[in-house]
Amino acid sequence: MVAAAPTHAAAPKHKPAARPHPAAPAPAAQGAEVQGAEVQGVPAGPQIEQVTVTVQQVRSNMQRTPIAVTAISGTALDQSNITQPSDLNGLVPSLSIAKTAGFETNVTIRGVGSQTPENALVAQSGVALYTDGVFIANTISLDQTLFDVDQVEVLRGPQGALYGQSSTGGALVINTRQPELGRFHGMLEGSGGNYGMARGRAIVNIPMGRHFAIRASFQQYDHSDYAHSTYGFGLDGAQTTAGKITALWRPVENFSAALTAQWYGATNTGAEQKNILDATPGARRVAQDYPSRFNLHTQLYHLNLNWRLPWATLTSVTAYQHLNNFLRMSSSRYNYDALGYYDNDAAWQTTMHTYTEELSLHSAGHGPLSWTGGVFLLGQRSSQFVAEFEGTTPPGPLSFIVPSDIMTNPPSNLSYGNKTTVSRFTVAPYVQFTYNITPKLHLTGGARYNYDHFAHYDGNFSAFGSSSLGNSFRTSEPTWKAELDYDLSHDNMLYFDVATGYKPGGVNGNPDSKVVGLNFQPERNTTFELGSKNMFFNQNLRLNFAAFFSKYHNMQYVENDPYPYAYGIANIPNTEMWGLESEATWLTLGGRLRFDGNLTLEDGRVDSNYRAIDTITQKTVYATNAACAYGGQYYNPACWAAVEAAASNINGNTPPQMPHVQGSISAAYTWDVPYGKLLTRIQYIYRGPLQSRIYNNPLYDHTPAYNLWNFYASYKPDHTHWLFAVTCSNLGNFAGVNSRYTDPYGTGQTVEQYVPPRQIFGTLSYSF
Numbered sequence: 001m002v003a004a005a006p007t008h009a010a011a012p013k014h015k016p017a018a019r020p021h022p023a024a025p026a027p028a029a030q031g032a033e034v035q036g037a038e039v040q041g042v043p044a045g046p047q048i049e050q051v052t053v054t055v056q057q058v059r060s061n062m063q064r065t066p067i068a069v070t071a072i073s074g075t076a077l078d079q080s081n082i083t084q085p086s087d088l089n090g091l092v093p094s095l096s097i098a099k100t101a102g103f104e105t106n107v108t109i110r111g112v113g114s115q116t117p118e119n120a121l122v123a124q125s126g127v128a129l130y131t132d133g134v135f136i137a138n139t140i141s142l143d144q145t146l147f148d149v150d151q152v153e154v155l156r157g158p159q160g161a162l163y164g165q166s167s168t169g170g171a172l173v174i175n176t177r178q179p180e181l182g183r184f185h186g187m188l189e190g191s192g193g194n195y196g197m198a199r200g201r202a203i204v205n206i207p208m209g210r211h212f213a214i215r216a217s218f219q220q221y222d223h224s225d226y227a228h229s230t231y232g233f234g235l236d237g238a239q240t241t242a243g244k245i246t247a248l249w250r251p252v253e254n255f256s257a258a259l260t261a262q263w264y265g266a267t268n269t270g271a272e273q274k275n276i277l278d279a280t281p282g283a284r285r286v287a288q289d290y291p292s293r294f295n296l297h298t299q300l301y302h303l304n305l306n307w308r309l310p311w312a313t314l315t316s317v318t319a320y321q322h323l324n325n326f327l328r329m330s331s332s333r334y335n336y337d338a339l340g341y342y343d344n345d346a347a348w349q350t351t352m353h354t355y356t357e358e359l360s361l362h363s364a365g366h367g368p369l370s371w372t373g374g375v376f377l378l379g380q381r382s383s384q385f386v387a388e389f390e391g392t393t394p395p396g397p398l399s400f401i402v403p404s405d406i407m408t409n410p411p412s413n414l415s416y417g418n419k420t421t422v423s424r425f426t427v428a429p430y431v432q433f434t435y436n437i438t439p440k441l442h443l444t445g446g447a448r449y450n451y452d453h454f455a456h457y458d459g460n461f462s463a464f465g466s467s468s469l470g471n472s473f474r475t476s477e478p479t480w481k482a483e484l485d486y487d488l489s490h491d492n493m494l495y496f497d498v499a500t501g502y503k504p505g506g507v508n509g510n511p512d513s514k515v516v517g518l519n520f521q522p523e524r525n526t527t528f529e530l531g532s533k534n535m536f537f538n539q540n541l542r543l544n545f546a547a548f549f550s551k552y553h554n555m556q557y558v559e560n561d562p563y564p565y566a567y568g569i570a571n572i573p574n575t576e577m578w579g580l581e582s583e584a585t586w587l588t589l590g591g592r593l594r595f596d597g598n599l600t601l602e603d604g605r606v607d608s609n610y611r612a613i614d615t616i617t618q619k620t621v622y623a624t625n626a627a628c629a630y631g632g633q634y635y636n637p638a639c640w641a642a643v644e645a646a647a648s649n650i651n652g653n654t655p656p657q658m659p660h661v662q663g664s665i666s667a668a669y670t671w672d673v674p675y676g677k678l679l680t681r682i683q684y685i686y687r688g689p690l691q692s693r694i695y696n697n698p699l700y701d702h703t704p705a706y707n708l709w710n711f712y713a714s715y716k717p718d719h720t721h722w723l724f725a726v727t728c729s730n731l732g733n734f735a736g737v738n739s740r741y742t743d744p745y746g747t748g749q750t751v752e753q754y755v756p757p758r759q760i761f762g763t764l765s766y767s768f
Contacts, residue, residue, distance in 0.1 A: 047539040048587050053153050054175065058362055058372070063533050066444070066485040066495035068093075068156040068546040070583065070598075074149040074177070079681060079712040081729035081759060083145050083221065085172070086738060089755075090664045090685035090708070092154045093546075093581035093600040096657045098692070098739035099753045102271035103294055103327050105142035106739075109156050110548060111577040111604045111658035112169030112501075112525055114139060115557040115694065116569050118745060121350065121384045121422055122456065122506045123556060123569055126523065128159075128167040131174045132260065134302050134319040137354045137380055141323065143296055144264050147242040148203065148217040150177045156581070157527045157548060158501025160481025161432040161446030162372065168501035168525040168552070178258065179215035179248035182207050186768055193727075193761020196224035201765075216245045226757055227272035227284040231335070233291040236284075236756075237269040254308040262300040270294050273741070273751035275333040276700075283735035283754055289335035290344045290400075295326045313362045321354040331388060331746040341392045343415075343747040346400040352382040371433040372446075378426035383419075388746060390415035407461050416565055416746070417461040420509055425453045432481075444483040450502050451476045458509025460565070464634070469511045475522045477502045491535035501525040503556070508568030514640050515613065516561045516568040523571075524553045542585040550577040550604075555655075557694055558744040560618045562640035564633050567744060572612070572694065575655055577604035589669075597665035604655045606694070611647040614695045615748035621646050653696040659688035659705070676717040683710040692740040700750045706736025708755065725763040733758035 051062040051071050062071055070092045072082075082088060086097045086105055096108045100117035107113050107127040116123040120139050129136040146152075153173040155163065163171040186204035191197065203217040219242045225234025242264045250256040270292020272284065280287045302319035325348075332343040360374030387402045389395075391413040399413060410417060432446030453474040460467050479502045485495035503523040510516055531546040554571040561567050579602025586595045622628045627638035666683035685708045692701045709732055714725035730736075736755040743749055 047591075048535070048542050048585050053151075054173065063491070063535060063542070063544075064493070066442075066483055066493065066497065066531065066533075068529060068531055068548075068581065070095075070154045070156075072152045072154075074151065077146060077149055077152065078763075079714075079727070080683060080710055081727050085142050085146070087756075088152075088154075089738070090662050090687045091598070093583060093598050093663075094156055094579060094602060095154055096659060096662070096687070096690065098657055098741075099271065100739060100741050101743065102273045102292065102329055102741075102751075102753065103143065103325070104139055106139075106657065107142065107169075107172060108657035109154070109169040110527070110550060110579060110602065111575075111655040112158075112550070112552060113657060115555065115656055117558065117741070118743075119558065119569060121382055121420055122454075122508070124166040124503050126166065126169040126501075126503055126525075128163050128171040129174075130163070130171060131262075131300065132176055132302065133304060133315075133317040133358070134300065134321070135356055135358070135376070135378070136300075136321065137356070137378060138321075138323055138352050138382075140296065140325050140350065141298055143294075144266070144298065145219075145221055145238075145240050145242065146174070147219050147264070148176050148244055150175045156546070157497070157529055157550075158479070158481075158499045158525050160479050160499035160501065161430045161448045166503050168503045168523050176244065177203075177215065177217070179213040179246050180205055180207070181213050181248065181250060182210065183213075187765055188768075189763060189765035191761050191763040193759060195226060195757070195759065196222070197759060197761050198222050199761075199763075211249060211251050213248045214245065215248075216243075218243045223759075225269055227274075227286060227754075229286050229288045229291070230280060231287070231289045231291075234269050235272040235286070235288075235292060238266065239268060240264070240266045256306045258304045260300070260302050260304070264296070264298045266294065266296045268294045268296075270327065270329050271753060273329075273333045273753055276740075276750045276752065277338070278334055284757065286333075287335050287338065288330050288333060289337075290330035290332075290342070292329040293327060294329075295324075297324045298322065309364075311364050311366075313364070315358075315360050315362070317356070317358045319354075319356045321352070321356075323350070323352040323354075325350045331743060331749070333749050333751045336394060339747075341390060341747070342395055342399075343388070343390045343749075344400055345386065345388045345746075347385060347387045347402045349385045350382070351384075352380060354378065354380040368436040369433060371431065373431040374429070376426070376428040376430070378424065380424040381421070382424075383421045386416065386418040387414065388416040389413045390747070407459070407466075410461055410463050410466075412463050414461075414463045418509070419459045419461075421457050422507075423455040426504075427451050440487040442485050442487075444485075445481065447478060447480040449476070449478050450504070452504040454504075454506050456507035456509065458507075460509065462565075467511050469509055469518075471507045471518060473505060473507045473519050475505050477522055477524065479524075491539065493533045495529075495531050495533075497527075497529040497531070499527055499529075501527075505556075506569065510561065510566040510568045512563050513561045513566035513568060514563050515644060516559050516566060516570055518568075520556055520569040521554045521571045523556055526551045526553075540587045542583075544583045546581045548577075548579055548581075552577060552655075555694075557612075560613045560615045560643075560744060562613070562618070562633070562643035565745075567615075570612075572606060572608070572610055572650070574606070574608040575604060576607045577602065577655060577658065579603065592670045594668045595665065596668075597663065599661075599663035600659075601661060602658060603660055604658055606650050606653045606655070609649055609651045612650050612695065613643060613647045614693075614697070615742065615744045616695075616697065616700060617646045617648065618643055619748050648695065650694055650696070653694055654691045656691050656693050656701075659690040661688040662686060673715070676715055676720075679712075679714045679716075681712040683712075684708070685710070687736075693742060700742050701740060703740045704737055706734060706738075706755065708732070708734060708736060721767045723763075723765045723767070725765075726760070727763065728758065728760045730756060730758045
């Protein structure tokens, strides 16, 4: 995979660095960097660039870091038209990102992620998300467009110590561009293309004296609807605004403080979710009769402090996050005339307030021993309000109005109402060390203690009655890692790693349940990894490999209950996953021609006898079993027993969101043309078929493979500040299925969600 984008001219060569012990501490306010790369990614040299990553909370050369990690520069994101995390599919080994429910993003690495859609309030992602050192404590933020990115780093496998919180699968680290002292510069950029695509960017870096600088950036990104309903409204349209201001103060050489304020707002039409029953011709035409909306507004404020002492470096990251998400959608993803009933979520409001603090100390690296120690603290209060309407008679114009007294006087067609509040407190001290046994042999070990406490109040109300439940739940789990690596040479390394990851358990709001518990247990993942990182031919060929085997305990997933609307999160005892990952970069023809590629082969299976109740099974029993007639599902134990007896044994099933084969390859060439340089790049992406749920039902869970072609070309005139570019993503306009999703709630419909259609747009940018 590309660590930095191919660019227009040559950069100076870099001498191979010796293995750092330890790597130099990274200032908390600054993200990863690509050595030798200028603003806009111009130029790249005749040797493959040395990529600096911050995955161990210190800066280190990616090739000298014994972790399976992929780094993608912000320039490379633009060249591939990667505007949101789900666009990364096929570009990073073992990474699968699926849209679920039309408003959540499920990130899975090596088969480990989140199998609990529509439960963002009580469940955590299995892949930790960090932005500029801040842990983002919700999955809905993954719906944001990527903005002012310096580099994205994807860590594969559980991290054990430094990223222990919710990192059973790995971590996604986003580093944005930071202020520079003593240099005034900026950029203005405009893009336009089909589907009414319009994107404007403005960036300015303003130095104020020798010790202070401000970087301000702004983006407006809009496009018209990719899909349309036969009922006259559009879907998959975007109207987003993002802004960020960072102030950097460095009064002395060994101390810096960076204060950042970041905002994001989206007022979008709802995501297209095509019901598999919908026979409307064309992948981007649906017969949905209820228009969907998606509004997301987030704020992130954080203060990053870095104080370098003679013997260690002290860092502090203090943050406040606010999220407000409102959506309205058709839960049937179809229409009343075809189904004979309606199922619509008229209101789904989620708000979160999160405070985090991470304080860490990194040794200065004198001698053979280096270490990092710290503590992570989190406090969060979140709430959710849901109003879902169902009915079998034609809806009138007031059928989906949410009255102010809905909780005490619910309408007759209110099938599900919910008002939930959750408070969470987390504390996690950790330590990690590296000891140089010999100049070539290195031992790393680390541990983390994870304590989580949840207080949960759940109030359900509907036309059938109401119930409430207050409960609390706490977990305390240690995680650890042990790693041994050996330098065959300055450019070749072998490593073996064993690491564990942990994701908290929590509380279900289901007081009427017959099978699903009131609580669900934490996840734990233990992964064994053998890897190799290599540079050949005077650093013109980079080859990295990793083989892994994982023992995954208590996978969290959504299980239905024999009693209606009493579903919740349950745990699958044991699952195994294994695979082989490879990445390569080759630079030839004096640095003009560059190839990047990756390939993943992986598989897995449930390794325990376990019976799980699927929403498909539940609905079938309700419709066909005599004990469930006349509303028997609400009162008849024989109906509940029939649903439980129909549960399937999932032993041997393939884990969800785990394609057996996926990868990509790209080729870029820099041409000498009159008055400038021309860069052309072609890219092929393949994501293999996968199972969307643990049930492996061939009618509902099989998600087909897709392949995409992307093209990029840019022209940079000599001795100017201008850059002209043309981007075409999904060149063949293939309606690839990003995900299949069977709603575990409501009427349990199955839908397909697609990758974006062919997009062609031009970009004009001016740097100063």
